[in-house]
Amino acid sequence: MTIENISSTKVFGGWHKQYSHQSAALNCTMRFAIYLPPQAEQQNVPVLYWLSGLTCTDENFMQKAGAQRIAAELGIAIVAPDTSPRGEGVADDKDGAYDFGLGAGFYLNATKPPFDQHYKMYDYVVSELPAIIEAHFPVTHQRSISGHSMGGHGALTIALKNPNHFNSVSAFSPISNPMDCPWGIKAFRGYLGDDQQQWQQYDSCELMKNIQQFVPALVDQGSNDNFLDEQLKPQALINVAKNKGYPLELRMQSGYDHSYYFIATFIEDHLRFHAKHLKIS
Amino acid sequence: MTIENISSTKVFGGWHKQYSHQSAALNCTMRFAIYLPPQAEQQNVPVLYWLSGLTCTDENFMQKAGAQRIAAELGIAIVAPDTSPRGEGVADDKDGAYDFGLGAGFYLNATKPPFDQHYKMYDYVVSELPAIIEAHFPVTHQRSISGHSMGGHGALTIALKNPNHFNSVSAFSPISNPMDCPWGIKAFRGYLGDDQQQWQQYDSCELMKNIQQFVPALVDQGSNDNFLDEQLKPQALINVAKNKGYPLELRMQSGYDHSYYFIATFIEDHLRFHAKHLKIS
Numbered sequence: 106m107t108i109e110n111i112s113s114t115k116v117f118g119g120w121h122k123q124y125s126h127q128s129a130a131l132n133c134t135m136r137f138a139i140y141l142p143p144q145a146e147q148q149n150v151p152v153l154y155w156l157s158g159l160t161c162t163d164e165n166f167m168q169k170a171g172a173q174r175i176a177a178e179l180g181i182a183i184v185a186p187d188t189s190p191r192g193e194g195v196a197d198d199k200d201g202a203y204d205f206g207l208g209a210g211f212y213l214n215a216t217k218p219p220f221d222q223h224y225k226m227y228d229y230v231v232s233e234l235p236a237i238i239e240a241h242f243p244v245t246h247q248r249s250i251s252g253h254s255m256g257g258h259g260a261l262t263i264a265l266k267n268p269n270h271f272n273s274v275s276a277f278s279p280i281s282n283p284m285d286c287p288w289g290i291k292a293f294r295g296y297l298g299d300d301q302q303q304w305q306q307y308d309s310c311e312l313m314k315n316i317q318q319f320v321p322a323l324v325d326q327g328s329n330d331n332f333l334d335e336q337l338k339p340q341a342l343i344n345v346a347k348n349k350g351y352p353l354e355l356r357m358q359s360g361y362d363h364s365y366y367f368i369a370t371f372i373e374d375h376l377r378f379h380a381k382h383l384k385i386s
Numbered sequence: 387m388t389i390e391n392i393s394s395t396k397v398f399g400g401w402h403k404q405y406s407h408q409s410a411a412l413n414c415t416m417r418f419a420i421y422l423p424p425q426a427e428q429q430n431v432p433v434l435y436w437l438s439g440l441t442c443t444d445e446n447f448m449q450k451a452g453a454q455r456i457a458a459e460l461g462i463a464i465v466a467p468d469t470s471p472r473g474e475g476v477a478d479d480k481d482g483a484y485d486f487g488l489g490a491g492f493y494l495n496a497t498k499p500p501f502d503q504h505y506k507m508y509d510y511v512v513s514e515l516p517a518i519i520e521a522h523f524p525v526t527h528q529r530s531i532s533g534h535s536m537g538g539h540g541a542l543t544i545a546l547k548n549p550n551h552f553n554s555v556s557a558f559s560p561i562s563n564p565m566d567c568p569w570g571i572k573a574f575r576g577y578l579g580d581d582q583q584q585w586q587q588y589d590s591c592e593l594m595k596n597i598q599q600f601v602p603a604l605v606d607q608g609s610n611d612n613f614l615d616e617q618l619k620p621q622a623l624i625n626v627a628k629n630k631g632y633p634l635e636l637r638m639q640s641g642y643d644h645s646y647y648f649i650a651t652f653i654e655d656h657l658r659f660h661a662k663h664l665k666i667s
Binding site (some may be wrong): 116117118121168169171264265327329333349360361362364365366367369370 | 396397398399402449450453455502586608610641642643645646647650651665
């Protein structure tokens with residue numbers, strides 16, 4: 106489990122670092138970024154995992170969200186993986202579409218060839234990446250998870266399926282009901298085939314219907330988001346949470362869109378929410 | 387003086403907007419960005435002009451610096467122009483270098499053909515752009531100016547030459563003595579020719595030696611900046627300021643580099659510095 110340092114940059118008194126490593130789950134070379142707050146020089150700190158949206162890499166959130174300021178105050182590390190397997194041997198969408206294949210792994214384990222060879226982002230985020238982080242960095246086993254759009258879908262589904270692994274979950278503009286929107290249907294059909302039983306394993310609404318153990322959840326959604334009605338469908342999630350009595354706070358933010366300007370505006374609330382649920386020594 | 391809105395995005399309760407317009411000074415179509423804080427819906431607000439570095443456009447600072455949070459608190463608008471004239475008829479470096487021509491206007495008025503046809507960024511930033519901003523937006527005539535690297539050079543030279551136009555100036559990692567570094571010598575020779583009298587009009591150290599009227603100045607410089615010794619030379623500026631008794635605070639920031647992670651870390655200090663010198667109603 107060797108990892109290779111690519112960059113180290115000081116920011117808000119801590120360090121933003123990028124690493125590459127051979128991933129066993131994904132069967133390719135992957136890159137991730139970690140922000141270590143100043144507190145990590147003295148003690149182990151908890152970790153927030155951030156899952157980005159379509160077309161992103163490890164860099165978008167770290168460069169644009171402004172999260173390091175608050176992570177440095179609270180003493181939380183942030184880990185940002187890439188959004189899909191990468192490299193020459195990795196299958197892509199046949200037309201190079203932005204919403205399937207490279208940059209669009211949807212945080213699931215593909216079962217349909219040829220994508221089943223590399224597209225195992227679920228295993229990577231749930232198991233392999235935390236093991237690497239906890240072996241190589243001054244962090245505790247306290248974890249929370251957050252993400253945006255496709256990454257909001259990833260964060261919610263992963264937390265719902267692994268309530269003992271994550272103390273809290275949050276999302277910006279998540280794809281809330283992927284079985285019922287074009288992005289999700291395209292991805293599920295391409296990665297999983299036509300068996301809707303498999304699809305249900307990666308749909309937040311379906312998962313929430315059957316869940317026994319709750320992970321506290323915060324979701325922010327911009328009211329001027331171009332993808333709101335066709336792709337994101339937060340009302341579906343609100344309805345299930347209400348029926349289920351699930352501790353979900355979903356806030357409609359008036360006038361905000363789908364961009365990182367929206368994330369930057371509310372990321373402080375998300376970090377403070379996670380800090381309440383992470384044991385910080 | 388028509389301007390055309392390209393985008394409007396809500397961020398920290400205010401609005402990030404991009405516009406294009408025909409520039410008389412630059413003789414081409416230009417784009418700029420403005421952040422209007424929430425206060426601008428009720429009253430006119432002062433303006434901080436931000437000048438970006440080599441290869442940047444109006445977008446880098448707005449996306450990566452995290453300045454809107456503090457601007458929204460303080461009630462300051464931020465305006466970010468592009469870094470050079472643009473478009474098909476605009477001459478570029480013959481080899482397409484990153485440090486001359488497009489994206490590298492150096493905030494001066496070129497006198498050497500063919501660059502004298504469009505490269506008048508000095509006039510654009512000092513006169514045309516503020517006139518446009520003050521005609522079209524709810525702002526006062528209170529202005530400050532800041533920038534990074536080539537834009538730090540631009541901010542310092544423009545403030546030193548126009549002490550009645552700007553209440554305060556700040557810079558991150560400025561090219562402090564361009565007559566004595568490779569970036570500056572290449573740019574000055576290419577835009578101005580061999581007459582060093584002309585060069586002196588755009589060199590912060592030379593201008594500061596002869597100045598009568600002081601504009602309060604704050605400069606941050608990272609100690610791990612790759613360009614520190616060869617290109618930026620802050621010590622030259624410190625020496626002149628000391629001899630002259632100029633009110634310059636130059637802070638060496640241990641461990642920081644030349645990136646926007648550095649800017650994001652200290653932009654709050656810069657905005658609060660400018661706020662002290664801007665009349666905010």
